[in-house]
Amino acid sequence: MSRVPVLTKGWHRTPAEGCCLLELTSVLAGEVWSDRPACVHPVLACVARCVNDQSTTDGRRKLLPFAVKMIGTDKAPAAEELVAHCVRRSGITARRWWPRGLVVVRAVRAMSGDEVLRRLLGECVAICREAGDGTGDEQAARGAAGGRRGHRAAGHARGRGTAGDPGAGQVARRDHAYAR
Secondary structure (H helix, E strand, O other): OOOOOOEOOOOOOOHHHOEOHHHHHHHHOOOOOOOOOOOOOHHHHHHHHHHHHHOOHHHHHOOOOHHHHOOOOOOOOOHHHHHHHHHHHHOOOOOOOOOHHHHHHHHHHOOOOHHHHHHHHHHHHHHHHHHOOOOOHHHHHHHHOOOOOOOOOOOOHHHOOOOOOHHHOOOOOOOOOOOO
16 A cells, blocks of 8 residues: 655655655656756746645645646746746735745745645646646656656756665755745
């Protein structure tokens, strides 16, 4: 019998400590354990981290399907469109000179309610899917089935170990834009 993962707030050094939405995505994509998987668009990843942390425990449970849906969005050229969408949905005023990550964090923090946050994440995934070539559902399914096995993203544990193997000398990354 397989166990359904329980999503929790924040980052985790190993799967034994828990997992966030993006750490689960990294494992499903066959990447090294990280909250910054190479297969997910960086702005979408920022939205997903914030939504994961803003959601309640019950709300996080409903985010599980997004772990597969985000795989393969890394090639989407939708950074500005994602940021603009988050700003529109939240109603915040963003300064031009603010970095994208800060704008996304402030936008998501301005929103509340699990349904609202889940809808925002779904819309952002759709924007990436529409904007990118070759980021269809079949690619996400390949990634979830281990189609990227052996892939080691630069900067993610320096290529050591395998996904979710805490004994292989992996170093968890903790550079959340939203860490308090």
